[in-house]
Amino acid sequence: MSLEKAKVKGRNTLPYRDLRDYLAVLESKGLLKWTSREVDKDWEISCVSRVVMSRPEHDRFAVGFRRVKGYEVPVVVGIIAANRAIYATALETSQNIEDIIKKWSDALSKPIDPIMVDKAPCKEVVHYGEDVNLNKFPIPVWTPEKDPAPFLTAPCVVTKDPETGIRNVGIYRIQIKGKNKTGVLWDLPSQHAAIHFSKYEALGKPMPAAIVIGADPTVCMTAAAKVPFGVDEFAVSGGLRGKPLELVKCETVDLEVPASSEIVLEGEFLPHVREPEGPFGEYTGYMGPVNDMPVFNVKCITHRANPIYHAILSQMPPSESSLLRQISTEAEVYKHLVHDLKIPGIIDVHCPESGGSYAILWIRMKNTYLGHAKQVLSASWTHHPSFAKWIVVADQDVNIRDPFVREWVLSFRVQPDKDVLIIPNTSSILLDPSAAPPEVPLWKRHGSKILIDATRKWQYPDIALPPQKYLNKVKERWLEYGL
Helix, strand or coil: CCCCCCCCCCCCCCCCCCHHHHHHHHHHCCCEEEECCCECCCCHHHHHHHHHHCCCHHHCCEEEECCECCCCCCEEECCCCCCHHHHHHHHCCCCCHHHHHHHHHHHHHCCCCCEECCCCHHHCEEEEHHHCCHHHCCCCCCCCCCCCCCEECCCEEEEECCCCCCEEEEECCEEEEECCEEECCCCCCCCHHHHHHHHHHHHCCCEEEEEEECCCHHHHHHHHCCCCCCCCHHHHHHHHHCCCCEEEECCCCCCEEECCCCEEEEEEECCCCCEEECCEECCCCCEECCEEECEEEEEEEEECCCCCEEECCCCCCCCHHHHHHHHHHHHHHHHHHHHHCCCCCEEEEECCHHHCCCCEEEEEECCCCCCHHHHHHHHCCCCCCCCCCEEEEECCCCCCCCHHHHHHHHHHCCCHHHHEEEEEEEECCCCCCCCCCCCCCHHHCEEEEEEEEECCCCCCCCCCCCCHHHHHHHHHCHHHHCC
16 A cells, blocks of 8 residues: 655645645554454444544544455545544644634634645546445444444535536545445535525526545545635645645536545436435444435546545544534534624533534623523524534533533523523424434424523632642642542
8 A cells, every 4th residue: 555655844834735644643642553353344344443433532543454354445534533532633633622713713704715726646546436345444333233224424515506606525434335325414594405405406407416425634624614605624634734725627517626546436316316325333423323415426537546445433422523513513503603703701612412412502702791592502503504403501600611510500500490591493403313203204393492691690609629828839749648
């Protein structure tokens, strides 16, 4: 296998040239480890990755599988968000949450449009027609004995709005249904490609699409994020990189894809065609239900001469997908509240991985005027209709990233009859099994939201702890106690 090893020492900083340049940097930092043991793609890749992700976050790492039984293509998992150090490496910034949020806020506020190139590594090998065969790639089964087929889990799906021509890039689970056919899971209004498809279907036309696997890490990051509708994710990727992303025209559809991509699938989603899709182990920690979903026909596959297959581990949190979603969602909500709505006093926002980094939102704020907390509660989910069903605001002295502290605050700063508001009949969180029985289609499910004001409403007694200065003295003298 050729990884085109980068000269890590002395390499240019932002941005990475391609996925391979990035992998070399991860490996040099000990954040990517390769195994040369032969593995079975239908259970072993998933299970090895799950064991790694079950460790405390600082002990996790990305995994590369050099030898996949029956295939010549290596597989990498965890390279975007197995831990926060990897995520920060992808952005070439520190792990400090403020630095990451600033990086995202700047990219969302000041996107950099991509540029076109004529030649690209992703076209070193091109397959048309009968030569198209998805089964040539080591696409894993992620929930063995429960998933019906292999699934693409890091597919950056590129589509265009037929009315405006603006691109969208999103990650949706893609079920392999044959050598040149896949399914997809998406939902209105949660996912923007579904909005595009509804417009094409109203016109009675197939929707051109390209599925990118293994691009610059920022492409995967923006595809997984809830970038506002009508904003080109490739431009946001450019904002994260600090330099335009290079794109190349597809062979068979009127779309553009990153020139350095490892693998690109070109084709069309057929109008008014539906087939059963799923089940699949999802970010909620449950098996996602079977639904009748659109079908994607693959007309062309292009790839590098020795491609690397990239996948993301999802299923039960904590997982790579939950950390990937957590960091970008926190940045999006922070930007929405602070930069877009210009609400003062916001200190931190946090989406715990236990809620799939989507169902629960905590906000730390300085409560400065009458109705301030209620304003923040009301505004916090308005950037996306299905976002969050538990939303809590807490005072500036609360570490909202500490689970014990969160439970303490709910216990002693909230009166349910006064501080809790329930909003019924909102958009449901996608795949939330509590929203409706499995037989109810995703697009007919309603959800609700609970807003909790966990701020102090009057002067509270002092916290029952010794002053910090004394605790610090004990820490300094700790070895003297012989404990």
